[in-house]
Amino acid sequence: MVAPPWYELPPTGYGGIESMCADLTDGLLGLGAEVTLVGVGVNGTKASFVTTFDEPQHPRIGDPMPDALHAASLPSILAELQVDLVHDHSFLGPLVAAGRKIPTLVTAHGPVQGDMGRYYRSISPPADLVAISRAQRASAPGLRWVAAVHNAVRVRDFPFREDKAGFALFLGRMSPDKGLLAAITAATQAGLDLVVAAKVNEPAEQDYFDLQIRRKLGRNIHWVGEADRAEKRELLAAARCLLFPISWEEPFGMVMIEALACGTPVVALRRGSVPEIVRDGTTGLICDSCDTLPDALQRVADLNPADCRADALDRFDVGRMARDYLDVYERLLESPIAQRHIAVE
Numbered sequence: 001m002v003a004p005p006w007y008e009l010p011p012t013g014y015g016g017i018e019s020m021c022a023d024l025t026d027g028l029l030g031l032g033a034e035v036t037l038v039g040v041g042v043n044g045t046k047a048s049f050v051t052t053f054d055e056p057q058h059p060r061i062g063d064p065m066p067d068a069l070h071a072a073s074l075p076s077i078l079a080e081l082q083v084d085l086v087h088d089h090s091f092l093g094p095l096v097a098a099g100r101k102i103p104t105l106v107t108a109h110g111p112v113q114g115d116m117g118r119y120y121r122s123i124s125p126p127a128d129l130v131a132i133s134r135a136q137r138a139s140a141p142g143l144r145w146v147a148a149v150h151n152a153v154r155v156r157d158f159p160f161r162e163d164k165a166g167f168a169l170f171l172g173r174m175s176p177d178k179g180l181l182a183a184i185t186a187a188t189q190a191g192l193d194l195v196v197a198a199k200v201n202e203p204a205e206q207d208y209f210d211l212q213i214r215r216k217l218g219r220n221i222h223w224v225g226e227a228d229r230a231e232k233r234e235l236l237a238a239a240r241c242l243l244f245p246i247s248w249e250e251p252f253g254m255v256m257i258e259a260l261a262c263g264t265p266v267v268a269l270r271r272g273s274v275p276e277i278v279r280d281g282t283t284g285l286i287c288d289s290c291d292t293l294p295d296a297l298q299r300v301a302d303l304n305p306a307d308c309r310a311d312a313l314d315r316f317d318v319g320r321m322a323r324d325y326l327d328v329y330e331r332l333l334e335s336p337i338a339q340r341h342i343a344v345e
Contacts, residue, residue, distance in 0.1 A: 001025050001037045001047065002088040005070040006058040008041035013228045014173070014199040016254040017109050020151045021089050027152075027322030033329075036081055038074065050077050061202060067092045085329050094123040103332040105130060105146070110251065112140040128332060130325075133273035136251035147328045150276070151252050152321035155312045158261035161237040162305045167193040167222070168267070168297055169239035171232065171255050174198045174205040174213070179245035179269070184216050186245065186293035193220045194243065197227040197235055237262040241284070241300045244268035245293060253277065260284075260312040263305030267296045277316075283308045 001024070007015035010022035018039075025035050025045045035047040041056045043049035052073045057066035071092040078086070078100075086104045088094050097104040104127040112120055112131075117140050120129060124144040131137035131148040168187050172178045180196065187194035196217075200209050217223045227235060236242065242259035250272035257277060259266055266284035268274045278284035282303065285296040 001028075001035055002074065002086060002090050002093050003037065003039040004090045005040050005053055005056075005066045006061055007056050008044060009037065009039050010044050011229070013226055013232075016151075017089055019153070019254065020109075023152065023154055023318040024322060024325060027318040028326060030319070031322055031326055033326065036083065038070075038077060040070075052077075058201075064092075071096055084333060087325070087329075088127070094127045097123065097126045100126060103128060105328065105332065107132060107149075108136065108143075108251070112136060112143060112251070117143065130328060132252040133276050135249065135273045135276060139249060139251075146332065147324070149321060149324045149328065150316060151254055151257065152316045152318045153254070153257055153261055153312075155261040155309070155317045158233055158258060159237040160261075160263045160305070160309050162263060164240045164264070164301070164305065165238045166240055167195050167238075168241050168243045169235055169259075169264075170194060170196045170198065170243050171227070171235065172198055174200040174209045176208060176212075177246060177248040177250075179247050180213060181216075182245040182247070182269075182290045182293065183243045184213075184221055186243065186290065186297060188220060190294035190297040191220075192240070192297055193222060195222045195224055195235060195239070197224040197232065199226045201226070233258075233262065236264055239264050241297065242266045242268075243293075243297070244274070245287075245290060246271050246274075248272070250274075256284075257312060257316040260308045260316065263309040265300050265303040265305070265308055267293065267300050269293075279311060283311050 003009055003021045007018040009018050011018040022045050025037055025047045028035050029046050037047040038050050040051055040053040052070045060066050074096050088106050094106050106127045107130050120143050128146045129143055131145055132151055134148050137145050137148045170183045200206055236259050244266055252273050256266050260283055266278045270286050270288050278286055280286040285300055287293050287296050
């Protein structure tokens with residue numbers, strides 16, 4: 001299991017890919033698989049561990065060198081191990097898969113159009129691709145997908161709270177495509193408080209915050225900053241709803257399933273994987289335009305938190321994700337290359 005080089009597993013704060021890798025690693029161990037994790041810093045999983053950096057490299061996000069060094073270490077690491085398959089979640093790691101005698105599976109955690117689509121086409125083969133949603137796979141039908149597997153969380157590790165506070169929650173990166181401006185407008189028009197917990201540690205994020213967001217704080221808009229793991233879960237459990245007005249076709253939103261695990265419904269725009277994750281009218285409200293968000297923020301209080309939690313347990317728990325990935329691994333190991341690229345759920 002190859003994680004990116006930016007954060008330790010599990011991450012203490014931001015780090016959606018790292019959180020998914022940590023949960024998948026321990027979930028596979030629970031199913032009897034043997035897993036060696038390649039990561040950075042200190043290992044917080046139960047797997048055997050090989051580190052490529054003593055310290056997490058998140059202060060250098062945007063610098064390609066940590067990712068390049070991480071990838072360049074893989075051939076020598078694998079030469080010392082006896083593994084059946086490599087599951088790579090890093091960006092540059094798949095570039096060293098050529099000539100590898102064992103299968104390499106790559107989860108596409110981000111966009112698959114434009115240059116990224118060209119990149120994924122270039123690495124497959126030798127790598128096999130898995131999508132994180134049906135929407136992502138459908139957006140790039142020309143890629144050589146072997147599966148679509150939803151991300152998941154350890155649902156029972158998230159606090160369930162049935163009595164909600166009055167505020168809506170925005171949780172994510174400080175990026176225009178996350179829709180914070182739309183969230184602020186919707187909450188203000190609905191007469192609700194909005195708590196904003198967002199990562200701001202890259203230059204583009206800081207610029208966006210300084211130029212577009214800072215002056216809108218105050219009154220009903222409450223700034224928290226980047227929440228750590230515990231604070232994030234407390235906010236998700238307490239919130240009236242998670243407000244998720246993304247402005248791009250996001251292939252998956254981990255924060256949505258984290259909210260559902262806490263019994264908190266989601267109010268979101270109909271983009272990307274939102275219709276796959278949110279059951280409109282049951283675990284959240286899906287809007288077709290920003291104009292309808294304020295009304296949805298009022299109506300969302302009628303939804304049942306227990307339905308959100310139950311749906312998360314049924315569809316987005318780590319046990320389900322681990323079983324799905326184990327099925328993919330076994331199929332790759334048993335099937336000739338020509339038979340691998342079948343669209344499966």
